[in-house]
Amino acid sequence: MQTAHSSVQAYRGGLLYFHADPAFIEHAHAWHEDGLLVVADGKVQAAGDYATLFPTLPPGTPVQDYRGKIISPGFIDSHIHYPQTDMIASPSPGLLPWLQEYTFPTERAFQDPQHAGQVAEFFLDELLRVGTTTAMVYCTVHPQSVDAFFQASEARGLRMIAGKVLMDRNGPDFLQDTAESGARDTEDLIRRWHNHGRSLYAITPRFAPTSTEEQMALTGELARAWPDTFLQTHVSENEEECRWVKQLYPQARSYLDVYDRYGMMRPRAVFGHCIWLDERDRERMRETQSAAAVCPTSNLFLGSGLFDFEQADKARMLLSLATDVGGGTSFSMLQTMNEAYKVARLKGSYLPAMRMFYLATLGAARSLHLEGTVGSFAAGNEADFIVLDPQATPLLARRAAHCNSLEEQLFALALLGDDRAIAATYSGGKLVHARTQG
Incomplete structure (x- = not known):
């Protein structure tokens, strides 16, 4: 496992994070299909489109390539x-x-x-x-x-x-x-x-x-x-x-x-x-x-x-x-989302995947009054993040091939995902878990 250090590190992939509750705000999330997360000294320095941010990186900055996967706050x-x-x-x-x-x-x-x-x-x-x-x-x-x-x-x-x-x-x-x-x-x-x-x-x-x-x-x-x-x-x-x-x-x-x-x-x-x-x-x-x-x-x-x-x-x-x-x-919070969705349906309401991912990230940070510390990729947040793999299992991969929106992709991860869907986990800019292949 690598250790956190002061040099800038960057991570390329789909970036998903929230700035509001999707239940009440229409455009509550940020999604960069080809995104870049920039980390320095264990904190988020920037998050946005790869094409915009990559030219701003210091020369020689290592870029971890997670294309095809989704990078989300932990x-x-x-x-x-x-x-x-x-x-x-x-x-x-x-x-x-x-x-x-x-x-x-x-x-x-x-x-x-x-x-x-x-x-x-x-x-x-x-x-x-x-x-x-x-x-x-x-x-x-x-x-x-x-x-x-x-x-x-x-x-x-x-x-x-x-x-x-x-x-x-x-x-x-x-x-x-x-x-x-x-x-x-x-x-x-x-x-x-x-x-x-x-x-x-x-x-x-x-x-x-x-x-x-x-x-x-x-x-x-x-x-x-x-x-x-x-x-x-x-x-x-x-x-x-x-x-x-x-x-x-x-x-x-x-x-x-x-x-x-x-x-x-x-x-x-x-x-x-x-x-x-x-x-x-x-x-x-x-x-x-x-x-x-x-x-x-x-x-x-x-x-x-x-x-x-x-x-x-x-x-x-x-x-x-x-x-x-x-x-x-x-x-697993993915398995927890799975059951939360069903509970909501049995009570006559509906939880979109966006809402469930919000509740497990920024929504939880707000509940704990820790917004600005964890739960999003706003600059200055602690660099706690995960890499979600839509291809983690044969069934997920097959379903992903037929997804027509980000909501569908997240819903498939919530309903079909488990620990295998977590390709990597980072805490304070440090890799603390990497899924074993095979």
Whole structure:
């Protein structure tokens, strides 16, 4: 693998990136069929037509030729659990028994830093193999699980967001902290990792049922004390879970209102699932600039429900796509798009491929309030990008030969693509994955 250095590098191929949401703006994307991406010092210097930019390159600039392929900003996965890598595809009749039977026992092992480090390495390999260059990651209740994750991601120079799970009730004793210890550990981890290299910290209450009111109050205090950190949790995923929250927090108007009452709704707060929200909930999401991480493969796998894209768009909520591994059944954002499309159809709406690629790139960056850092090829963005191969499989190649538009080509990649469609992944201008041929 090459290392990033100060000399200019250039990449030729079809260039695709976004400057707006295709659901609301007609010409929301930029497409250069024969394009050139120019990178210097790990950041995007320019992106445009090859014929225009090539003459401006310093003499001797190496140009990597990806003609016939599509160069896109790297995918951003806004909700994923690295400790659940080893329990992906575990059978269960629903969310709550799945947590008890598989999730909690699997997470227990992350008290061992060596085990946590080994899983983190595999997890990051898998993300890069499927073209995900940034992820918002749940660790476990153990602070050492966070240290192991960030040590692994920083060694690769990746832009990652992660945090220690907070849970002080309704879980096994071996996975519980206390309100005080959880807050103390979180603050220590924020000081150690937030804005260290390319690492960003997420305050991480698992979900309302596994935190006492005392822990929720301290979590809200942390969210106010560290406003540039992220916050991630789950909300309104499963109807049985929603009923449970109503019993535990009878004073709250809704499940989402529980978090709102404790001051957790704010920019950089990302709520996983958001299936069973009502109109007022969606208004609060917009008002607070909180974001929904839509997890279609997980929601289908656990039978949780179908996300309502039409109502979310009506409320102008911030949206992104997410895998939610291990409830989700694939690390691949292409496979996630595949299922998102079907979920939208079952709810009576339609997701064009352009919209899905937006939600996995610039849309996710906007949800995370990281526009200008990742998610597009605007000058100054970090040079995190992927190379998509429309010829990756015999079926894709055959379908590509009959595509009459960019929308058709992207739709074929979303519906037929997987890890094989990712020819290369770059992070900070450095090649961090190259598909093995054969």
